[in-house]
Amino acid sequence: MTNSAALHPAQIPGYGGRPLTHQKGLLDEPLFWLGHLYSCAQSEEAEELLFGADYDAAGDFQRHLWERTDWPTFTVPLADNHRLHVVYRTFTDDTGTDYLLHHPDWHQAELLARDDGHFMGPGLSWPELVAAADNALPGGSSTDPHARLLLLLPAFGDDEVPDNAVARLVAALRARTSVEAPETLAAALLETQGAPGSVCWTTSGHGFSVNDGDYSFRNPANRFALSTARLARVAAALAPRLPRAVRTQSAGHPIRTVAPHRQPSAKGQVSAPQGRSLQVIDPAHY
Numbered sequence: 001m002t003n004s005a006a007l008h009p010a011q012i013p014g015y016g017g018r019p020l021t022h023q024k025g026l027l028d029e030p031l032f033w034l035g036h037l038y039s040c041a042q043s044e045e046a047e048e049l050l051f052g053a054d055y056d057a058a059g060d061f062q063r064h065l066w067e068r069t070d071w072p073t074f075t076v077p078l079a080d081n082h083r084l085h086v087v088y089r090t091f092t093d094d095t096g097t098d099y100l101l102h103h104p105d106w107h108q109a110e111l112l113a114r115d116d117g118h119f120m121g122p123g124l125s126w127p128e129l130v131a132a133a134d135n136a137l138p139g140g141s142s143t144d145p146h147a148r149l150l151l152l153l154p155a156f157g158d159d160e161v162p163d164n165a166v167a168r169l170v171a172a173l174r175a176r177t178s179v180e181a182p183e184t185l186a187a188a189l190l191e192t193q194g195a196p197g198s199v200c201w202t203t204s205g206h207g208f209s210v211n212d213g214d215y216s217f218r219n220p221a222n223r224f225a226l227s228t229a230r231l232a233r234v235a236a237a238l239a240p241r242l243p244r245a246v247r248t249q250s251a252g253h254p255i256r257t258v259a260p261h262r263q264p265s266a267k268g269q270v271s272a273p274q275g276r277s278l279q280v281i282d283p284a285h286y
Contacts (some may be wrong), residue, residue, distance in 0.1 A: 007075050007139045008264055012085055012107020014101060020087060022142040023072035026065075027151070029184075030054075033177045035062035036097075039115050042192035047184040054178070066095045076148050077137040082237040084132060085109065086151055097122055099155040110226065110234055111250025112217060113155035119195040120215050123236065126165060128209075129156045131240035146172035153189070157213060159198035165190055187218055208235035 008022040016092050026032045034051055041047040051058055060279075065072065072088040074280065078101075085100045096116025102109035124132070133148035142148060149172045169186035191240025200211035204220065206228060206242055213219050213269050218234065226234065 007077060007083055008073070012087070012109045013106070014104060015087070015098070015100060017087075017089060019070065020070045020073040021070040022075070022141065024074060025072065027046075027074070027142050027144075027176075028146045028160065029061070030176065030178045031058050031061040031149055032065070034058040036064065036152065036245075037153065037189070038062075039119070040189045040192070040194045042194065044187065044189060046115070046188035047182055049188060050179060052180055054165045060148075066090055074141040074151055076132050076141075076152065077140045077243050078132060078135065078237055079137070083140070084112075084152065097154065100150070101237055101239065103233075106233075110217075110230060112234070113196075115154045115194070121155055121196045122156075122194070122199055122211070122213060122216055123155045123218060124152060125201045125209065125211070125239050126156065126158040126161045128238040129153070129158075130168070132238070136243070144175075146175040150176055154194055156259060157193050157196055157199045157211075159200050161190060204231075206232060209239070210235075238242075 008020075010019050010021075012020065031054065034054060037050060041050045041079075046270060068088075068090050071090055074086040076084040076086075078084060081104075082101065082103045085098075087098045087100065089096050089098055094116070095117075096114055098111060099113040099115070099121075100109040100111055111120075113119075113121030115121070129149065129152055132152055133145045136143055136145075140148075141151075149168070153169075157265070166183070166186045169190060170182045171184060173179055173182040187234060196213055196215045199211040200217060200218075201209055201211045204210045209218075210231060211219050212221070216222065217224065219225055220229060221227070222230060225231070
């Protein structure tokens with residue numbers, strides 16, 4: 001059994017930066033979730049539904065979070081001693097949230113997605129997201145599936161989600177936030193799915209899950225993609241562990257979202273709600 005120190009390390013192999021601190025108490029703060037889900041609200045309607053009357057309070061909360069000298073970190077344990085780390089990178093001029101996958105036997109963690117002005121991703125399909133949220137493994141920042149689902153949601157992108165996806169997200173929003181219209185907000189978040197947008201997940205010729213996202217490390221067509229061996233181990237670590245019959249019954253019939261594919265403009269900007277400016281960097285940087 002993995003001990004708490006191993007699940008909440010002060011440093012993650014291959015990932016530099018300030019000391020990481022386990023801050024599970026933040027997950028009990030409704031205002032935390034408004035800032036955490038901000039990038040998922042890719043329309044003015046979604047942004048208004050998310051913040052409502054708490055816009056100023058959420059902004060103050062988020063500003064204090066980014067001004068910390070440590071890097072708040074959260075962990076979701078996975079099967080076979082894998083773990084997902086969500087790190088709030090509080091560099092003064094380069095704030096953002098990184099989503100990493102690691103195993104003690106790996107030389108370094110794998111960066112799946114980053115949520116900031118130089119966004120990269122998505123890193124999780126809907127089945128992978130739900131599997132991580134629902135595994136109930138102890139030792140992480142929370143065993144609450146609602147908290148886990150919202151924590152990992154900004155790293156998700158999938159153009160096929162099951163019929164029950166909206167209801168699942170509604171339940172999480174009700175449990176962890178005070179938004180006034182969780183049903184409408186959940187539908188909006190699943191439609192737009194964050195800055196990288198939705199992607200198509202398929203099984204590669206090597207037998208593991210990949211996608212076609214322009215900014216995803218899990219798209220083997222990208223020149224910055226993970227190698228075949230690393231793609232394979234990432235997919236194996238994230239694969240849902242339920243029996244196929246149970247998974248099919250619980251997942252429901254998949255439906256295709258209508259989220260538009262976002263293309264950068266000539267100036268490196270992507271379409272975004274008023275008040276938000278997202279910069280796209282050359283993926284070759286990675």
